[in-house]
Amino acid sequence: MKDLLDAIVENNRHWTQYGNVATYIPELSKGNAHALGVYVYDVDGNEYSSGDYDVKFTIQSVSKIVSFMCALMDNNFEKLCTKISVAPTHDGFNSIVNLETKNSHKPLNPMINSGAIATISMVKGDTPEDKFNRILDFMKKITNNPNININHDVYHSEKNTGDRNRALAYFMKSTRIIGDDVEWILDVYFKLCSMEVTCKDIAYIGALLANDGVLPFNGERVTTKDICKIVKAVMTTCGMYDGSGEFAVSVGVPAKSGVGGGIVAVVPKKMGIGVVGPALDKKGNSIGGIQILKDLSNRLDLSIF
């Protein structure tokens, strides 16, 4: 496995030159466009890594699956569906248009910005600190990494330039998808996006989902199989935004990307795969990361379809 990962990373390094790091959040423009790495964690606890697997990056939208898991645990699917749908979109991750024109003002799914902001509003917690800590604590537990924390420079950069997200949130306030606490829900959203991780951390999240809610490193059940089923289904249809269809054909496993360059992929019953490559394609997905996952899926016959 190690040799295979080494070969795949090296064969795909050239892809990084065809992408760009995100700049709309100014602090993200400092990301290393040439970094490319992978970490595999299987349900039996074996771990393999290659390339720049220890590069730190902010989790960005990969956090949306952690918020979604918490919201499903704190409510239930039916209740969540009164606020958020699970329908794919062919618009970008921060698109506003669908909120007004489709779906009775409900965000289309929890994997895009509007849906994630609405998801956070459904997570338990009477104060912003409670809500953030609820999700951060769960994140620390499932990654087996007590040191996960926010990157303050990215957090401030997000907060200072987050007007598009504010527009989404205030629109949803006007249609009563979220309440009066809109500013502090946004603050929790910015913090969650700014959590600093490596591809090992996100591979661990993937392995939990692959293992149907049981942590591979200690056998503890932390969520239900049903919740994992819902999260994986929504990742498959929506996790790569408007690139989800293409990704399902070329890689064929549930996945979630973030503009920090991370992608987590879940091979049900087998493994979680974390990749990092801050150079992004036009849809905001890691350009080299997708190629690694494509090759790995082909070589190991991982597609679920």
Ligand SMILES: NC(=O)CC[C@H](N)C(=O)O
């Ligand atoms: N696709 C992403 O990773 C987007 C997350 C980013 N923090 C934003 O709100 O735009």
